[in-house]
Amino acid sequence: MDVLTLTTNADAPFMTQQMAALERRGVSFTTLEVAGDIDGENTRSPLDYLRFGPEVVREAARGYDLIHAHYGLTAPMALAGLRTPVVLSLWGSDVHGPVAPVSRACAPFCDEVVVMSAEMKRVLGHPCEVIPDGVDLELFAPREQADARDAVGWEEDAYHVLFPYATHRETKNYPRAQRVAEAVDGLLERPVRLQTVSGVAHERVPTFVNAADALLLTSRSEGSPNAVKEALACNLPVVAVGVGDVRERLSGVHPSAVATSDQGLVSALATVLERGERSNGRETVREVSLERTTDRLLEVYERASGVSVASGTNRRQATRARERRPTPSSRP
Numbered sequence: 001m002d003v004l005t006l007t008t009n010a011d012a013p014f015m016t017q018q019m020a021a022l023e024r025r026g027v028s029f030t031t032l033e034v035a036g037d038i039d040g041e042n043t044r045s046p047l048d049y050l051r052f053g054p055e056v057v058r059e060a061a062r063g064y065d066l067i068h069a070h071y072g073l074t075a076p077m078a079l080a081g082l083r084t085p086v087v088l089s090l091w092g093s094d095v096h097g098p099v100a101p102v103s104r105a106c107a108p109f110c111d112e113v114v115v116m117s118a119e120m121k122r123v124l125g126h127p128c129e130v131i132p133d134g135v136d137l138e139l140f141a142p143r144e145q146a147d148a149r150d151a152v153g154w155e156e157d158a159y160h161v162l163f164p165y166a167t168h169r170e171t172k173n174y175p176r177a178q179r180v181a182e183a184v185d186g187l188l189e190r191p192v193r194l195q196t197v198s199g200v201a202h203e204r205v206p207t208f209v210n211a212a213d214a215l216l217l218t219s220r221s222e223g224s225p226n227a228v229k230e231a232l233a234c235n236l237p238v239v240a241v242g243v244g245d246v247r248e249r250l251s252g253v254h255p256s257a258v259a260t261s262d263q264g265l266v267s268a269l270a271t272v273l274e275r276g277e278r279s280n281g282r283e284t285v286r287e288v289s290l291e292r293t294t295d296r297l298l299e300v301y302e303r304a305s306g307v308s309v310a311s312g313t314n315r316r317q318a319t320r321a322r323e324r325r326p327t328p329s330s331r332p
Helices: 013-023 046-060 072-079 100-109 118-124 145-152 174-185 202-211 226-233 246-250 262-275 281-288 290-305 315-324
Strands: 002-007 028-033 066-070 086-089 112-115 159-163 192-196 214-217 238-240
Touching: 002 013, 002 046, 002 072, 013 028, 013 290, 028 046, 046 072, 066 072, 066 290, 072 086, 072 100, 086 100, 086 290, 100 118, 112 118, 112 290, 145 202, 159 174, 159 202, 159 262, 174 192, 174 214, 174 262, 202 226, 214 226, 214 262, 226 238, 226 246, 226 281, 238 246, 238 262, 246 281, 281 290
Parallel strands: 002 028, 002 066, 066 086, 086 112, 159 192, 159 214, 214 238
Antiparallel strands: none
């Protein structure tokens, strides 16, 4: 199966990880990224998207089995490839934020729509598949905290709270995380360090996760935050607000907590740090392993395209074969 991927961020780790897993199942990808500057929330100018449309139409004409549009703003361009089936994956902010009207308008015209949580499905108000991004349980696995802490250079005699996002990303609400961490620092004997980690290679992230004492999530909105699932895979306790599917992911996980107020976050984080225990998160996260979510997405691909990866005809290869076939007048 040949898939044309449209995205606002070709380097998004969860997307490239998903594509690599699908490639191992027999899917091949060509990726087009919207040109222009990217800020922390993946926004560009309307002109950037208008320029992207003709590029998509030209590439789609080469005969792909389907177009997979990642993020709501790429959906109009995907639908311009009229005769090619479209799978639309929504990431979270394109359902909850200012992009939401575009997502809602385009969803009914797509062959399949994928969201990351039941909450997103409810807000979208359209039939869709709930498939969270999967977590690579081989990459994200528990290791000795002392070794991990030594590798990242964090001091031993302090509590380290992981905030795995760039501080300027408004949706992630770093100021709130900072307030909570500072309040907890004033309650405990050992110092509390809020460690902001972003822009590092995805392969290095598990080391930071294992070096931390807790993950703090204060986002204003989320779909299915990968940071939470990755923390669970490493048995790192999580203290979070109840956005996206966080409550579902943390159900039965101890020690961990979901809170709504600053006071609740402070109390929960202080308790988790003082306990000094790892969680049982890995036991609960297997249902969203990369292998399981890949199985489900492959089913969506096959349903949308009508092509079986195991035995189906590759429409793009067939089209190219016809293009190379000589016309009657040119045959000897």
